[in-house]
Amino acid sequence: MSATTVTAPATPAPPSALNASRTTATAARVLRQLRHDPRTIALMLLVPCLMLTLLRYVFDGSPRTFDSIGASLLGIFPLITMFLVTSIATLRERTSGTLERLLAMPLGKGDVIAGYALAFGTLAIIQSALATGLALWLLGLDVTGSPWLLLLVALLDALLGTALGLFVSAFAASEFQAVQFMPAVLFPQLLLCGLFTPRDNMHPVLEAISNVLPMSYAVDGMNEVLKHTDMTANFLRDTLIVAGCALLVLTLGAATLRRRTA
Numbered sequence: 652m653s654a655t656t657v658t659a660p661a662t663p664a665p666p667s668a669l670n671a672s673r674t675t676a677t678a679a680r681v682l683r684q685l686r687h688d689p690r691t692i693a694l695m696l697l698v699p700c701l702m703l704t705l706l707r708y709v710f711d712g713s714p715r716t717f718d719s720i721g722a723s724l725l726g727i728f729p730l731i732t733m734f735l736v737t738s739i740a741t742l743r744e745r746t747s748g749t750l751e752r753l754l755a756m757p758l759g760k761g762d763v764i765a766g767y768a769l770a771f772g773t774l775a776i777i778q779s780a781l782a783t784g785l786a787l788w789l790l791g792l793d794v795t796g797s798p799w800l801l802l803l804v805a806l807l808d809a810l811l812g813t814a815l816g817l818f819v820s821a822f823a824a825s826e827f828q829a830v831q832f833m834p835a836v837l838f839p840q841l842l843l844c845g846l847f848t849p850r851d852n853m854h855p856v857l858e859a860i861s862n863v864l865p866m867s868y869a870v871d872g873m874n875e876v877l878k879h880t881d882m883t884a885n886f887l888r889d890t891l892i893v894a895g896c897a898l899l900v901l902t903l904g905a906a907t908l909r910r911r912t913a
Contacts, residue, residue: 670762677766682773685740695736695774699728699782707790718793722873723846725786726805729778730812730869731837737771737816738829745820764905767817768810775809796876800886804872807893811865814900821907840866845874865896 685691706724710717783802786792794801819836823829843853843861850861861867872889879886 673762674765674769677763678769678773681740681767681770685770685774691736691740692774695732696778696781698732699725699778700785702728703782703786703790714791714793717790719877720846721786721790721792722794722801722877723844723870725782725792725801726808726869726873727841727844727846727866729775729782729805729809730815730866731833733771733775733778733809733812734816734819734837735830735833737767737813738820738823738832739816739826740771741767741817741820742823742826742829746825760905764817764901768813768901771813771816772810775813776806779805779809794877795880796878796882797880800876800882801873804869804876804890804893807872807890807897808866808869811869811893811897811900814897814904818900818904818907821904837866840864843867844870846870865893868892868896 703721703725706721707717710720779802783798783805787794787798787801815836819832820829823832843850843857843864844866845861850858850867853861868889872886872893875883875886875889
């Protein structure tokens with residue numbers, strides 16, 4: 652009697668091309684989950700505003716100092732908060748098995764990453780608008796350029812933080828490890844971005860390193876709006892670099908997205 656070999660049907664490969672309906676469905680699901688987590692929403696939307704308010708009154712006797720530092724931090728605060736929230740929220744989806752179930756469906760990796768980026772990007776728009784409006788119209792931040800350009804840089808910084816958070820969540824096994832990535836990924840950029848001293852005053856090695864870090868161009872872009880009335884070539888270069896870095900990190904995030912079980 653010959654043995655009969657039963658071959659399990661092969662699992663169809665998920666589609667590789669981005670699909671608008673799949674992406675928006677993923678984003679809508681993430682937003683529905685976040686709606687039931689008011690602490691996360693408060694962290695994303697209110698903490699940058701509270702930090703800017705605190706900074707304003709720290710320099711209450713020196714408004715010019717607030718003007719020079721506040722514009723830079725208007726981009727840095729959203730980047731940090733979006734990095735922290737996105738990395739933890741995405742890791743929670745990984746460890747709970749949600750991403751595992753999504754990847755078993757006819758859903759491409761690009762759709763998953765783009766959906767998460769769209770969901771958190773929507774909150775980043777709200778966050779950036781709140782922080783920019785508060786800084787300009789309530790805290791008296793004085794900038795020479797257009798407030799819309801300031802908002803654009805703040806939004807790109809928040810999207811960069813979202814992209815970095817999605818990327819590093821692939822390398823963390825717990826929420827504690829995700830938090831540990833913040834000093835490793837963001838703190839060196841914070842020290843080298845030119846916030847504390849001009850980058851050309853640094854040691855040549857550190858200046859060279861700062862030239863390849865995206866936060867440096869985020870700060871440079873804010874400073875361009877602070878000093879110039881019109882959009883400059885340097886501003887355009889800085890914003891394109893920040894946007895390009897965010898897109899590159901999202902692409903790397905899609906490449907590292909994989910099933911955790913066989």
